[in-house]
Amino acid sequence: MTKKKYKAAVIGSGNWGSVAAKLVASNTLNLDSFHDEVRMWVFEETLPNGEKLTDIINITNENIKYLPGIKLGHNVVADPDLEHAVEDANMLVFVTPHQFIEGICKRLVGKIKGGVEAISLIKGMEVKTEGPCMISSLINKQLGVNCCVLMGANIGDEIAMEKFSEATIGYREDKEVAQRWVQIFGTPYFRVSAVRDIEGVELCGTLKNVVAIAAGFVDGLEMGNNAKAAIMRIGLNEMKAFSKLMFPSVCDNTFLESCGIADLITTCLGGRNRKVADAFARSGGKRSFHELETELLQGQKLQGVITAGEVYEVLCQRGWQESFPLFRTVHLICIGCAPPSAIIQQS
Numbered sequence: 029m030t031k032k033k034y035k036a037a038v039i040g041s042g043n044w045g046s047v048a049a050k051l052v053a054s055n056t057l058n059l060d061s062f063h064d065e066v067r068m069w070v071f072e073e074t075l076p077n078g079e080k081l082t083d084i085i086n087i088t089n090e091n092i093k094y095l096p097g098i099k100l101g102h103n104v105v106a107d108p109d110l111e112h113a114v115e116d117a118n119m120l121v122f123v124t125p126h127q128f129i130e131g132i133c134k135r136l137v138g139k140i141k142g143g144v145e146a147i148s149l150i151k152g153m154e155v156k157t158e159g160p161c162m163i164s165s166l167i168n169k170q171l172g173v174n175c176c177v178l179m180g181a182n183i184g185d186e187i188a189m190e191k192f193s194e195a196t197i198g199y200r201e202d203k204e205v206a207q208r209w210v211q212i213f214g215t216p217y218f219r220v221s222a223v224r225d226i227e228g229v230e231l232c233g234t235l236k237n238v239v240a241i242a243a244g245f246v247d248g249l250e251m252g253n254n255a256k257a258a259i260m261r262i263g264l265n266e267m268k269a270f271s272k273l274m275f276p277s278v279c280d281n282t283f284l285e286s287c288g289i290a291d292l293i294t295t296c297l298g299g300r301n302r303k304v305a306d307a308f309a310r311s312g313g314k315r316s317f318h319e320l321e322t323e324l325l326q327g328q329k330l331q332g333v334i335t336a337g338e339v340y341e342v343l344c345q346r347g348w349q350e351s352f353p354l355f356r357t358v359h360l361i362c363i364g365c366a367p368p369s370a371i372i373q374q375s
């Protein structure tokens with residue numbers, strides 16, 4: 029009998045976090061080298077009926093708040109205790125909104141055992157006084173673990189319903205580890221490939237959220253498909269230019285993978301950033317993103333507005349404002365310093 033070597037845990041249980049747990053759990057059941065059980069850390073909350081979200085997930089096998097109507101698999105165990113959720117795991121999947129990851133990592137320092145591998149499904153970055161830091165680097169630096177990334181054209185609700193999509197794993201050096209992540213995530217309806225360009229893959233996933241906000245403005249202003257396609261084209265060029273300035277090693281081909289052009293398209297058509305930016309533009313910029321996020325997403329979180337601010341900070345730090353008119357304008361609109369119509373006039 030094969031000795032089981034790997035145990036996976038998922039840190040995060042929002043919309044994509046729940047889908048990630050479902051994907052991984054469907055594979056661990058069938059792979060001899062993996063333990064069946066997948067622990068999923070839940071940021072605990074009390075629902076309006078007074079019940080704890082974790083209890084409901086474990087009783088119904090559904091995350092009724094973030095992924096209603098989808099069975100996660102009987103081997104997914106929701107756990108509100110972060111340290112307990114990861115204690116036996118040696119394959120950690122990080123999938124929280126990016127604004128929370130630094131605090132989560134701080135809580136995990138010294139709690140992760142040796143020989144652990146990590147992967148980040150988080151689209152975002154942190155900007156420090158010394159410069160920008162990608163989330164995979166933050167995890168690597170704070171916890172001392174190798175961290176791959178998985179990004180792609182992945183609207184969670186569609187994958188939860190087992191509709192076909194692709195994803196890209198970005199890795200630094202160890203192809204064998206990347207292949208293990210391919211194995212644990214891939215299904216016939218979720219086709220995963222790996223490329224040796226971690227920065228390119230992660231920057232695609234991060235920056236497309238800023239372009240999605242721009243696409244939402246165009247939709248909200250009812251400017252039509254041609255204008256939206258133009259914004260996507262300009263956005264893709266800025267994504268590429270920014271990524272290559274940050275990391276000259278970033279490969280052109282990465283932008284043709286699922287994490288690149290495909291994610292840009294799906295997010296500008298059907299994502300949450302697009303949806304909330306559309307409502308913002310329709311309100312003439314009078315309603316705040318915070319208010320609209322709460323009303324339209326009901327607990328799910330936007331990444332694009334925060335990322336636009338972080339990208340703008342990098343542009344200012346490095347004197348790049350003139351080279352990235354779309355990124356700059358998205359941020360200025362989000363903070364109320366320009367009207368939504370500036371997205372076409374100034375990009």
Ligand SMILES: NC(=O)c1ccc[n+]([C@@H]2O[C@H](COP(=O)([O-])OP(=O)(O)OC[C@H]3O[C@@H](n4cnc5c(N)ncnc54)[C@H](O)[C@@H]3O)[C@@H](O)[C@H]2O)c1
Nearest residue numbers: 041042043044045071123124125128150151183184328329
């Ligand atoms: N949903 C998608 O379709 C999708 C697809 C691909 C990638 N992603 C990326 O995955 C990441 C996670 O997104 P998601 O969709 O799983 O989350 P989500 O936006 O659906 O849910 C928000 C999550 O944040 C948690 N939370 C709230 N306050 C918190 C706090 N103070 N500390 C820690 N957690 C807190 C909530 O409990 C919930 O689990 C994001 O970077 C997102 O861009 C999402």
Ligand SMILES: O=P(O)(O)OC[C@H](O)CO
Nearest residue numbers: 180181182183299300301
């Ligand atoms: O709903 P969004 O805008 O957060 O986008 C979701 C995914 O990133 C699409 O791949």
